[in-house]
Structure formats: structure tokens, C-alpha cells
Amino acid sequence: MKSQRQSTATLAAMFGVQDAARVGIVMGISTVIFGMLCLLAPTISGMSVNVIVAVVLVAAGFARLVFAFKAESLGQGVLVFLFGGLSVAAGVFMFFSPMVGLSALTVGLAAYFAVDAVIEIIAAFKSRPTDGWGWMLVSGIASGMLAVLIMASLPASTLWAVGTLVGVRLLFAGSSMIFMGSLGDEVTQSVIDEAKQGDEQVAAS
Numbered sequence: 001m002k003s004q005r006q007s008t009a010t011l012a013a014m015f016g017v018q019d020a021a022r023v024g025i026v027m028g029i030s031t032v033i034f035g036m037l038c039l040l041a042p043t044i045s046g047m048s049v050n051v052i053v054a055v056v057l058v059a060a061g062f063a064r065l066v067f068a069f070k071a072e073s074l075g076q077g078v079l080v081f082l083f084g085g086l087s088v089a090a091g092v093f094m095f096f097s098p099m100v101g102l103s104a105l106t107v108g109l110a111a112y113f114a115v116d117a118v119i120e121i122i123a124a125f126k127s128r129p130t131d132g133w134g135w136m137l138v139s140g141i142a143s144g145m146l147a148v149l150i151m152a153s154l155p156a157s158t159l160w161a162v163g164t165l166v167g168v169r170l171l172f173a174g175s176s177m178i179f180m181g182s183l184g185d186e187v188t189q190s191v192i193d194e195a196k197q198g199d200e201q202v203a204a205s
Contacts, residue, residue, distance in 0.1 A: 021183075021188060022185055024178075025177070025181035025185065028177030028178035028179075029174065029178060031174030032171055032178070034174075035168065035171035035174055036167065036171070038164070038170060039163075042163030043159050044163065045162070045163030045166060046159060046160065046161070046162035046163035047098055047102070049105060049162055049163070050102050051098075053094060054091045054092070055095075057088070057090050059091075060084075061088030062084070062088060064087060065080075065088070067080055099159075102158045102159065103155060106150055106154060106162055107154070110146075110150035110151050111147075113144070113150065117143035117144035117147060120139050121140035121144075135179055135180070138172070139173065142168070143172075149161075149165070
């Protein structure tokens with residue numbers, strides 16, 4: 001009886017892990033689709049990214065302004081107020097000057113890809129020889145190459161660089177998510193099958 005309860009608990013846990021793995025697969029497929037859309041319309045996607053960043057900056061700036069008026073310390077409140085004002089000004093400027101915003105985003109994107117490349121490559125070597133570490137390594141190398149490509153393409157390719165490179169990065173990230181999710185689904189399914197066989201043997205005896 002105790003063994004059967006443990007088997008039931010194991011099955012429930014494995015079903016939960018399998019559901020998470022399948023959600024990862026769906027998220028990976030969605031990421032790949034978004035990546036393809038970015039590649040098909042790089043200018044539109046680049047402008048969209050610029051608008052999103054501008055809106056986030058404005059929202060964050062207003063949040064800081066509200067916090068500044070509620071701050072107990074006058075010095076802290078003034079400092080937060082200044083940062084909030086700068087965030088709002090930067091967001092408004094990016095919204096109404098998309099070319100300048102895209103140029104800033106291009107440089108920022110290059111820095112992001114460079115840092116992401118270092119982190120992913122280190123994580124890949126640390127997880128070796130676990131299945132899927134090669135995909136992490138390829139993704140990290142791709143991020144490094146994208147960082148170099150962005151800086152080399154300035155300033156002529158500002159209009160299409162952000163959208164195109166974000167699309168490529170999304171394709172790699174989505175493919176990695178699909179692979180890891182499929183691997184997790186396969187492993188958990190084998191564990192579930194073994195647990196079911198064990199239950200059947202216990203029931204038969």
C-alpha cells in the first residue's frame with residue numbers, strides 16, 4: 001500500500017514536470033514565430049521595440065516621480081525625482097525621435113548580446129556533458145556574433161538591424177526552448193511509463 005502511494009506521488013510529480021516541459025515547447029514555438037515575424041518586417045519590429053522601450057521609460061519615470069513625492073528624506077526624494085524626470089524625458093524623446101532611439105537601442109542591444117554571450121557560454125561549459133549543453137554553447141556564440149555584427153553595421157543599418165537581430169535571437173532562443181522542452185517531455189514520459197508498469201505489476205501480484 002505504501003509503495004502504491006509513493007508510485008502515485010511520483011506519477012503526479014512527473015505529470016507536473018511533463019506539463020511544464022510541454023508549456024516550454026509551446027513557448028518555444030511562439031518565440032520562433034515571433035522571430036520569423038521580426039525577420040519578415042525588421043523595420044516595423046525595430047520601431048515597435050523603440051516604442052515599447054519609450055513607453056516603459058515613461059511609465060518607470062512617472063512611478064519614480066510618484067515615489068519621490070512620498071519619500072521621507074528630502075535628499076532621497078530629490079534624487080529620485082531627477083532620475084524619474086530623466087526617464088520620462090528619455091522616453092518622450094525616443095517616442096518622438098525614433099531614429100535617435102533606434103540608434104541608442106542598437107548600441108544597447110550590442111552590449112546586451114555581448115553580456116548574454118559570455119553568460120551562456122560559461123553556463124554551457126559548466127553544464128557539460130549534460131544533454132543540451134551544445135545548444136546553449138551555439139546560442140552563446142550566436143549572441144557574440146550578433147554583438148559584433150551590430151557594432152559593425154552602425155549607423156547605416158539602424159533601421160533594420162534591431163528588428164533583424166532580435167528576430168535571429170528569438171529564433172535561436174525558441175529553438176533551444178523547443179529542444180529542452182522536448183527532452184524533458186521524453187524523459188518524464190519514460191519515467192511515467194516505468195511507474196505505470198510498476199503499478200501494474202503490483203496490482204497483478
